[in-house]
Amino acid sequence: MIYVVATTKVKPEHRAAYVAGAKDCIAETRKEKGCVAYDLHGSVSDPDTFVFVERWESHDDLAAHRLTPHLKAWRALSGPFKASPTNIEVIIGGEGQKLTS
Secondary structure, three states: EEEEEEEEOOOHHHHHHHHHHHHHHHHHHHOOOEEEEEEEEEEEOOEEEEEEEEEEHHHHHHHHHOHHHHHHHHHHHHHEEEOOOHHHHHHEHHHHHOOOO
């Protein structure tokens, strides 16, 4: 299992537009081969911080996702809304990688 945690800080005046714009990308991504979960969360402590949490069946599925038209469109749309670049962490999961129970 591949996990992706993508954290973005948005400009306060673009918060609503960021969330609204994400909906199409989320809906299309959830239809992709190998997508187990793809969700957007807002920080409790900072209303301008958003986190995408993704789960993919394989690295190949994630690689294919990165080339999709809807992700490219989302990147173009969301770019002006961001206060700083997105921090993306890719985590390999599974029983062989589990560090605690």
